[in-house]
Each structure stands twice: as structure tokens, then as C-alpha cells.
Amino acid sequence: MIACGVCIGMFTLTVLCDVVTRTLGHPWLWLQQVTTAFFAWGVFVGMAAATRRLDHFYLSEITKRLAGPARLAIEVFNRLVVLCVALALAWFGWQNARLDLGSFRMPSLIPLTVYTGIVPVAGVLIALFAVEQIVNGWRHGFEGPEDRDEAPALEMAE
Numbered sequence: 572m573i574a575c576g577v578c579i580g581m582f583t584l585t586v587l588c589d590v591v592t593r594t595l596g597h598p599w600l601w602l603q604q605v606t607t608a609f610f611a612w613g614v615f616v617g618m619a620a621a622t623r624r625l626d627h628f629y630l631s632e633i634t635k636r637l638a639g640p641a642r643l644a645i646e647v648f649n650r651l652v653v654l655c656v657a658l659a660l661a662w663f664g665w666q667n668a669r670l671d672l673g674s675f676r677m678p679s680l681i682p683l684t685v686y687t688g689i690v691p692v693a694g695v696l697i698a699l700f701a702v703e704q705i706v707n708g709w710r711h712g713f714e715g716p717e718d719r720d721e722a723p724a725l726e727m728a729e
Contacts, residue, residue: 578613601679615693623700646713650701657697664690
């Protein structure tokens with residue numbers, strides 16, 4: 572989460588600097604490329620953080636109404652799908668990043684791998700978090716905070 576915050580914070584700072592330097596009539600041409608890099612890294616680090624926090628990638632509305640073997644099967648299946656996508660991100664992202672080593676953005680000559688290198692990193696992190704969730708789910712169950720969201724509403728209705 573800290574890395575995501577740093578990336579998005581630096582993205583915002585570089586956009587501000589870009590606007591200020593353009594307003595003053597002396598734009599820093601390389602600044603848009605740095606902004607793009609921070610944006611890409613922020614998005615992919617945020618995707619890994621969201622996976623770790625169980626945000627956006629899971630079927631919580633379906634699974635929180637289930638219990639027992641049915642819930643276990645859907646939760647594990649869901650995480651296996653995320654794991655497969657993460658492994659694809661890691662594999663194809665690695666191949667793409669390697670191909671980008673010889674390509675550079677003009678005028679700053681920043682290697683394209685600076686932009687695409689986060690894809691395999693995010694894939695590995697997401698795969699790690701998916702495996703962690705499967706293991707923890709088998710050990711302690713898959714119930715999470717989203718299961719408790721419905722309890723106060725039901726109590727207040729009665």
C-alpha cells in the first residue's frame with residue numbers, strides 16, 4: 572500500500588510540476604514520461620494491493636451467502652482463476668519487458684522496460700497473494716469482513 576501511495580503521490584507531483592513549467596513557458600519535456608511511468612507503476616502496484624486486501628477481484632456477493640463445501644469450492648476456484656491470470660501477467664509481462672530493453676522513449680532515452688517492468692512484478696505479487704489466500708482459507712476458512720456487513724442491517728430490520 573505504501574508503494575502504491577508513493578507512486579500515485581509522485582504521479583500527482585509530476586503532473587503539478589508539468590503544469591507549472593508549461594505555464595511558465597519552460598516545459599520539461601521528460602516530465603510527461605516520468606508521469607507515465609509513475610502512473611503505470613501505481614496502477615499495477617495498486618492491483619496487487621487490491622488483490623491482497625480482497626478488493627475488486629472476488630465474487631464476495633455470491634460467496635458470502637454460501638457455507639460449507641459450496642463456499643470452499645467457489646472461493647478456491649475464484650482464487651485459482653486469479654492465480655492463472657497472475658501467472659499469465661508474470662510470464663507475458665516478463666517476455667514483453669525483455670523485448671523492451673532495447674527500446675527507448677525520446678527525448679529522455681528512458682528504456683521502455685521502466686514502464687513495462689511492473690507487469691511481471693505485479694503478476695508475481697498477485698500470484699503470491701492468491702496462493703496465500705488459498706492456504707489461509709483452507710486453514711481458517713474464507714469468511715471475511717464482507718460477511719459481517721449484512722449482520723447489522725439484518726439486526727436493525729428486526
